[in-house]
Amino acid sequence: MNSRRLALGLLAVAAAAALLAAPADERFREANELVRSGDYPKAIALYGALAASGRESASLYWNWAQAATARGAQGEALWALLRARELDPGDRAVVRDVERLREALNLDPAEIAPEPLAAAGRWARRLRADLLAVGLLVLSLVAHAAARIRPRGGWAGGAARATLSLGLLAAALPVAASFARPTATVVRRAAPLLDAASPTAETTGSLREGEVVPVLESSGAWLRVEDNAGARGWAHVDDVRRLDTPPAPPSD
């Protein structure tokens, strides 16, 4: 009786998910058609709306990057690909295109990876180190308890020690990655770097298109960033897009 209820519940959840997903899939296909017809701005707006609604995926950002490239917005394309890589670090096509765009934008590898710990985070997501760590730690607890209950079972003590060590190692990756500063990509050519979070602030320099910069703080529609040369200043979110969060929903 219980298993029947469980199956019915799962079916209901699946159906609800399909109903919710259907419009998103349709809008995604619609955006793809817009790209094929050459209406890149509309297509990008549609991709943006989808991402802002929470339907992010590597495929969405991949297509977004293709549309941005076709539109000539290489910085935006690089941002979309980097965001796709954040979501699916194992996507080889994305990684390859990131490299291609980086070279096209004449950027050094370090200029799109200012935070080495961010790479640890990608590896953690790719290997699902979080789940692995939790599983190993639970196993170590079970083995430890077994070793205490049955002291003569020698394997349990060894297993507890081994799984605890591995679990802590696996946990170290996501924990280390959590210390990485958030980053953002410059999506506009010669985006101005201002001395205050205001459109009337003085321009202190400009940012290179495609460069990935650490985000030091944010204030409304402004991000305080540090460029590759160490210059710090404020940039507008239209010019510099964060890599750790989906884009904000379009404002009316």
Added chain:
Amino acid sequence: MRTGDRGSRWAPGTAVAALLLLAPAVAAAFTVRSEVDARKVGVQDQVQLTITVEGSGAPDEVPLPALKNLEVVGGPFQSTQVSIVNGRMSQSRSFTYVLQPRAVGSAEVGAVQAGEQAAPAIPIEVVAGGVRPPEPRRPDPFGMDPFGDPFEEMLGRRRGRAAAPKLLVQAIASRTKLRVGEPLVLTYALDTQTSVADLQFKEAPQYAGFWVEDLERPQASPSGEAVTVEGESYRRFPVMRKLLFPTKAGTLTIPAATFRIGLARQSFFDAGGVVERATKGLTVTVEPLPEAPGFSGAVGRFRATASLDRDTVPLGEAVTLRFRVEGTGNLKWIDRGPEVALGGARVFPPQAKSDLKTTTEGVTGSRTWEFVVVPETSGTVEVPALTFSYFDPGAGRIVTTETAPLALRVEGGTVAAGLPAPVPKAGTRATGTLPLRSDLDAHGAGALPGRTVALLAGLALLLHAGIWGTSRLRGASRRRGDRTASSRSVRAALRDLEHAAGEAASKEQAAILVEKALHEAFGEVPDDDDSERARAVRALLDDARFVRYAPQLGEYGDKVKDLAARAGEAVRRWA
């Protein structure tokens, strides 16, 4: 008297001797001073050294002292002052040099020696950059003063700047008839009869109808080239060169250019000056290029090559196709690479890379278009011959060069993640189509935040510590003789002991049951535990093992019953 006589007799001799002795001192009655206008200068600054000799008998010439880390860039400029005070005449003569530091560090003007007189050495500190306010005019742009004033040399004295300086600037085109895209060298030259310190455009000219590239400043003789212009002799110095490519056909004009020319100081007291001179405009006749399909406007002489970064590739991986054009001409103009369409492979829009240098012949070097090619089918992908057309001015026609065909072997394999599935239909043209993904894949479950993982790991460590601590506490309490065994364990142990005392059990079975009951009730009893309970349990275990392993030489029923009874008592008392 004698004395007076003797004195009068010696007086003339003494006076003569005194005069003779004083004569050199009188002859050398002058002083020498050496002064600089700054003791600390930047390496880009200049120092003025003034050597002054004052007094009668001063030499006409004073040798330049030894210079360390300094070089003379101007002078010596001489000035003489004569003054009469209280009927006495004094004269001073100054020699002024302009010195330039050679490098950052310490510099020194050596001791000045003039006859018997000397002035001490002067140390100067040279720092990076410039520490003095900039002069209104820069020194000679040619790095040295090539314009020695012939009149000064001839007359041996300083000339005033009474007459207007004779200067001309000329714009000289290497040719005046050419095709669109062909380069011409435009040289700006200075014809002069005097020294100049600076020369620059008053206003940068606009070369309408031309693509302009700057060329390096021409290497010229320091003394220039002798030319005659309208019957006047000048020294000609080429000062600027530009490479001009006409971008349209017709009659084009190179506009007149006005230069501001700074005149060099002729002496220390000469302030120099600035004059303006303009070139004459030039007219150039530009012929159009012929039309031909595939011709993109390249003019010059070029060679095209194509290459793949590897010959064999697993299906799903990408290769790079490089199309390279090298030669001399207007290569900088050519933005568009060739159209590449490959059967069975997707070709992405190319990235262009350039390695170009501007010379008087045109823009020399190479331009490379890199196409990323992703095969979509196994087998062989043929890269056809790629063509490049250009206008050869020497031949006067459009020439087409083509690359050798290439073959790419695609080996079967798994398709790389993220790539669209291979399309079995070969021969489709992929250029221009974007590799879109058709499915909006669900984004996988988000990863646990690092802080959460850290908390979970900490919790696991705490739990481990708890398990370990509990176990230690239990052991300790048992060692203290507390009743720590669970009631279930005690009941099970007593049940086993009842079975052991039963008639049906053999002595071995009974002994095993007693051992099991004791272990169940008391667990491991450490050897170092010297409590009464531990001693009793160890004694019971020893007895049980004796019963178990002793040979069957008699009846052990009573012994077993006694053992089970004692064990039961111990369990009830301590477990």
